[in-house]
Amino acid sequence: MNPDQVLKAFAAGELTLEQAKSRLLGQSIVDAGCAQLDMHREMRAGGPEVVYCEGKTPEQVAAIFTEIHNHSGRVLGTRARPEHLEGLPEALGASLDETSGLLRVGPDPEPRGKVVVLSAGTSDLGVAEEAAGTARFLGSGVERRYDCGVAGIQRLFSAMDAVRDASAIVVVAGMEGALPSVVGGMAAPPIVAVPTSVGYGANFQGLAALLAMLNSCAPGIGVVNIDNGFGAGFLAHKINMQAVDRD
Amino acid sequence: MNPDQVLKAFAAGELTLEQAKSRLLGQSIVDAGCAQLDMHREMRAGGPEVVYCEGKTPEQVAAIFTEIHNHSGRVLGTRARPEHLEGLPEALGASLDETSGLLRVGPDPEPRGKVVVLSAGTSDLGVAEEAAGTARFLGSGVERRYDCGVAGIQRLFSAMDAVRDASAIVVVAGMEGALPSVVGGMAAPPIVAVPTSVGYGANFQGLAALLAMLNSCAPGIGVVNIDNGFGAGFLAHKINMQAVDRD
Amino acid sequence: MNPDQVLKAFAAGELTLEQAKSRLLGQSIVDAGCAQLDMHREMRAGGPEVVYCEGKTPEQVAAIFTEIHNHSGRVLGTRARPEHLEGLPEALGASLDETSGLLRVGPDPEPRGKVVVLSAGTSDLGVAEEAAGTARFLGSGVERRYDCGVAGIQRLFSAMDAVRDASAIVVVAGMEGALPSVVGGMAAPPIVAVPTSVGYGANFQGLAALLAMLNSCAPGIGVVNIDNGFGAGFLAHKINMQAVDRD
């Protein structure tokens, strides 16, 4: 439906005011350049919103959470700290996972489909949990495999078994960031790679891993920002929905 | 099936030598750090292989193409130049698309599902075509929308109409790389963003667009290397297969 | 009037010593390479001076403020902290805005003309306020629109309404810094773009937004340093004066 058609349909009473605005304006423009996420209409009607808490005061976070909660009953905050939790009205029943920095209000939906989150080192745990928690909050089924690098080959192989029927794999890695290339050679599902800032010296706070992932000779890998577990979980969920929604 | 089980099954004669090796070793390790793509076994049996032609002599390309062609009948080369085409045996029936640098042998498979490739400027055409041609070669249905920025708002809106039932969107943009953020705010499917090196000065050969895409405030975007149309088309195809394979 | 003419006019008694020096020497050379601002003579006579407080002790700030205040009655400090306020003589009647870090002495002049300051996210608030406060202190009328990204499309549209009769727009954005491109496509007045350091990872403390703004495909955008709300407000005020002074 192009704008001409929308306008005519509205004038003809075939679309409500809200429908016309939605068709014409989408949610797009306001998002560009913004720090807050303003997700799609489908989600907003009774769905979740996500709040980026870093750089916001507890008062700001509380106000935004309350407003969203009134709308939809469910809210997710990222990069939250304990003071953000403490600043929330108790009535929201919020909980903070300190490992991932995820601040949750409302129950998780039924899990659908399957996203696997892989990481190797203990140091990458926070980012991996942010990815896993985000995808789960949004409605995906999530399976975590964080021990690929530690206890021997069996675990990597069983992780490979686990991904075979996944719709998307999130691979979290710091230092030289080679894990997505290795997994990309072994597994068929689309991969979302998350470089982490784990490392030192010529790692340059995750730049080494970021460049490695962007230059991976294994195709089928999309990269998100350094330490951006949220973005990875969100994208993996979207990919997963492609499979689920066709069911 | 874990390694213990594979080994026991082989010893018990339940698996052939080849089956056991394949289960145990996969194709993964050899890919890491390589310039050539060595796709998954499922594909190799009768499926396509992709050859990165840049930095290879026409003789090397001809040898690899011939070998793969004998295997599977279909081959795709990326970043190929006319001398690569000329170096191929005529019997292969190869064709080179100079805009995208794609060098093809064999017929395209039936299109399944839908990938949309969006770009704005004429200068980004080569990268967009590399993405579109790759996804099509691998078996996805592809719809191109390259005129989003040129002829007025109607085209962007009709492009948005086009993406609504797509499984994946490839967005190609140079300069400040803002287009994925704008599209990400308007469209629900997963987005694969490709920064191009179009620009000058503080663009730093695509770095500006790359950083913008990695920092997009619109979630649901996976980024590939600068000018990596191939990687984007490959990932979009993989995402598209999630939807198709569930059908 | 060239130097020969100035010297001869002085020798002929047509210019005072001060007038001759001012014509010959301007205020320019001493400014280059300096941390303190030494504004134009026109302003200094009864006009404001601006003090960059970061890296100065409260004692240094107090001394400079007192001296300027004796001259002109009005002073503006940027990047000030509470200890700078506490170090000032109470008689100055100074006030500190902690959000913007602006430290003010003396009344704001009558507002003339119109500068609009746009930002999207709560996290960019401090920089936006520094721009708005600076332009207002210098004498421009200022309208703030900080909610473009939050509450839905209506607000961006009404913001667009607001800019139509503005002389200059300051656009403040972090992360991928796409907002100036979007606004630049919708609004006619000159735009002063301010990248902020809001973001993480491959944002590199505002580098991503800075590069995006420098590479914007929307022309008519001048960029200032990362987080330099003061510089943006100052430039927007200067542009605004072009319109006002012709009235």
Add this chain to the structure above:
Amino acid sequence: MNPDQVLKAFAAGELTLEQAKSRLLGQSIVDAGCAQLDMHREMRAGGPEVVYCEGKTPEQVAAIFTEIHNHSGRVLGTRARPEHLEGLPEALGASLDETSGLLRVGPDPEPRGKVVVLSAGTSDLGVAEEAAGTARFLGSGVERRYDCGVAGIQRLFSAMDAVRDASAIVVVAGMEGALPSVVGGMAAPPIVAVPTSVGYGANFQGLAALLAMLNSCAPGIGVVNIDNGFGAGFLAHKINMQAVDRD
């Protein structure tokens, strides 16, 4: 007028279809992320469009020029080379200025107001001419002062005389990029600073000048991309129009 009002006014027949679309959609979104410029509606109706020629084939340039020419009679191309000129239909009567890379079709409008373009070295000439030619094409009066650094102090002083009644100054400088700081200390009008890639070694193709200009201690300076004479001329013209339009 907010979207609700626009839609209702359209339904009530108070706005035409075109008026409603224009109010609702503006020209903005399609520009973001684009290589081609798509200027404001006011300009497009009978006004100029600008085409970025680098990376386009002569055929592409010819097609775009012809289309725009049919619309408005005037076209400007930037970063054009002789082959672009040769590819144009002779009937357009185009002319190419090889110093600036500007490719013009149609007569210049009457000059209004005044923009001064300053540069020092012979090596920066191309960028300075791109700025001057752009502002002039768009309708500003332009005065060039390219000899500030060469023949002695008198020229800089007379240049300062020349800027006193200008609405905007474009300052073009390579190497260490100090000229905008010096001019910023001497002259009141808003300054648009253009770093050039003139230099070598630790100049890093204009990065040194770019950083210097962004960090200038003289406020009132907006910076454009390295070698972006077009953008500087465009912004200076927009600032100049603030003064002119109030006349």
Add this chain to the structure above:
Amino acid sequence: MNPDQVLKAFAAGELTLEQAKSRLLGQSIVDAGCAQLDMHREMRAGGPEVVYCEGKTPEQVAAIFTEIHNHSGRVLGTRARPEHLEGLPEALGASLDETSGLLRVGPDPEPRGKVVVLSAGTSDLGVAEEAAGTARFLGSGVERRYDCGVAGIQRLFSAMDAVRDASAIVVVAGMEGALPSVVGGMAAPPIVAVPTSVGYGANFQGLAALLAMLNSCAPGIGVVNIDNGFGAGFLAHKINMQAVDRD
């Protein structure tokens, strides 16, 4: 022994299940992209493991140390802090060297062969000690020469005497990182160069020294990451083992 042979030997009962898995799978894949070190089988059987403590909680470190200790009796931790020591069960008898950040459990083996660790300045001491302690823990004989730059030429010359029969030299240097070039011109054994982050300004946290070492005109130098004393000691030990194992 290739995979075919391994599989057949296993089926024939000539290899145990564990032997077959080990031959086929090695320890390689799981290491790539990991933060934890998982050393070679030869070492693991009764040999040491090394734990990267930075970014791990004392609880995580305690769990890993205990597990490894049960296996092999000896453990080495790098980049450990006092709280990591305090978190360990007393029964392990661990000791922390605060200069190097090395956390040790178990006795050092008999020293074999000779590694020399050279550094100049007091500020590089921690990195040099990390290298020396690592090589010693792994079983190499280690000789420290940290005073090359302080007390006069005699010490450098006697240091040169000391390296003559060494199998490997570790050279630790910050600032301009010239020491490996100088030593490389004087001494025959292979050199492992470690840039340190000692310096300021255009040192960029060790980048200056890193680049200098990578560009050394003295060949025979392998470089490790900035401040990576552990990696240098490990590599020097491996080189030393080449000499020792042939004895």
Add this chain to the structure above:
Amino acid sequence: MNPDQVLKAFAAGELTLEQAKSRLLGQSIVDAGCAQLDMHREMRAGGPEVVYCEGKTPEQVAAIFTEIHNHSGRVLGTRARPEHLEGLPEALGASLDETSGLLRVGPDPEPRGKVVVLSAGTSDLGVAEEAAGTARFLGSGVERRYDCGVAGIQRLFSAMDAVRDASAIVVVAGMEGALPSVVGGMAAPPIVAVPTSVGYGANFQGLAALLAMLNSCAPGIGVVNIDNGFGAGFLAHKINMQAVDRD
């Protein structure tokens, strides 16, 4: 022997003038900061010298080759081009390997010990050959394994078989540079990693591979400059000599 002892021994006639100078002065100082290699005395007496040909005219190369040849009968040039070969006196009997850019005069010595050079892609061939040719010229036995990434797992495994009794492994890789990490997990000998500039976009001419190798989580890896096959071959030879010289 410290300087005092050398001087006294010379005064006592126990050392010749040449011996004393050699002990006192070494060959070191003159090397630092130089483009030409001036190897150790032991080698110079009848041994090889290596000439860096890039940036030298054929005349300069001819003069240096002739001089060294008169001394020692053997010379190696790196980064040579056909014009360098053509400029040499025919009597030298020089040969140029165009793949590696190595220019050789004189026979290769008997091979001793074993260095393995691994690479994956055809594009890295030149750098790998430079490493292999250098080590061989200096006297090491060399085994090449360039097909690790191409033809399936068997080849990587047999490559692993090949390295088991090597003294040093050179691993050459471009793009994301993950191969050294993978090999480092599978093989015990010391590894010399060579990043290559093969790649594009965010590869930044080999920076991605360089950073990955410096940040490898597999210890026992020393890194040389991007594309520095010569340096890698030289270092691997030195390591190999540790094993050989103890025989």
Add this chain to the structure above:
Amino acid sequence: MNPDQVLKAFAAGELTLEQAKSRLLGQSIVDAGCAQLDMHREMRAGGPEVVYCEGKTPEQVAAIFTEIHNHSGRVLGTRARPEHLEGLPEALGASLDETSGLLRVGPDPEPRGKVVVLSAGTSDLGVAEEAAGTARFLGSGVERRYDCGVAGIQRLFSAMDAVRDASAIVVVAGMEGALPSVVGGMAAPPIVAVPTSVGYGANFQGLAALLAMLNSCAPGIGVVNIDNGFGAGFLAHKINMQAVDRD
């Protein structure tokens, strides 16, 4: 005197052991790559030594100071903090200047010749004082002019008067670092330029000023590291000694 001559002269008894060593070995090699300064023999005999205190414990500083003091009676420490002063034996009579971080033991020598230290902003004071204090400690006469940018043109002109008979000028500047270019156009003596890390955003901790100074179009400028007041004072002193020593 070449090495042959030195050795023969020593053997002939014409040089003492110490004289021969000094001639042969100098103090050079030990300095390269070191953090401590080991100045020339002429200075060491009764002359000053300089200790870089950053990264050293108070105990280390105390030990080095005591040793040097015993030698020469005078010591200078740079980048010292109060705890370094407190750690020194009271008998040394040390004094710390907190602005510059200089820690002094012993009386200043008679001033000879003249070095001028120029800076503009209050924020650069510490670096300027480090330069001035160092040159003075080493024996140069020093004149400070720190108010160039603050109080009007008269001061810069009188500063220019002051530099006319100076042997060297140290110019300290942060932000865009333009001051050395301006002074370089006005004053004849050699200039030592010191970029400071004063600034923010795209200043990148002094990188902007460093690049500007390296690219200055005014010749006759030597640049030292960011914030390296010590190095600037030392070099200015050396230049000044050229004039003084010829007196």
Add this chain to the structure above:
Amino acid sequence: MNPDQVLKAFAAGELTLEQAKSRLLGQSIVDAGCAQLDMHREMRAGGPEVVYCEGKTPEQVAAIFTEIHNHSGRVLGTRARPEHLEGLPEALGASLDETSGLLRVGPDPEPRGKVVVLSAGTSDLGVAEEAAGTARFLGSGVERRYDCGVAGIQRLFSAMDAVRDASAIVVVAGMEGALPSVVGGMAAPPIVAVPTSVGYGANFQGLAALLAMLNSCAPGIGVVNIDNGFGAGFLAHKINMQAVDRD
């Protein structure tokens, strides 16, 4: 003489118009930000001017050379190519040194004092000759020592002998740029260090050498831009004049 005094003296007829302008305005401002050099008045009256030829057409160079030649009889051009020479009027009697890119008109003055130019490699020859030729053109005596790294220790030692009575040393080095540190430890005169772009890979076109020189632990070193032999020769000449002018 401050501006007040100058103006009054002019009004009183004690200064001519030219004298007053010269005192008041100097030659400074016009230089800042310029590509052309406009040296000091003392030189301009009968003295040399220097023209930066890169980026100028032969016509532009010819015009500038002719004008300066008419003034002073002597001209120096830097970074000139044969076409610049060919474009000059034959009557000027110009000569071009292709190694250094210096284009000379007029006789060299009598040499005074002594500047030593040191370099090691053949590849750095052009930059070293630019430094030497510049200093000689300006009037300094120049001694070249380009063989420090090639033929053995004697040459470096005799080079050290040569510098003992020099007033300034120019040290030219590429790759890791360590030579200034080494020379700085052995020689007392002030050092002007010139990094060259000789190298590859992580040399980043001279960045490695530049950073090394800026971070040198040997004090008394001033650094100029990469490949800036002219600037080094100019500064060394200025330092040399300090000594000479006192004679």
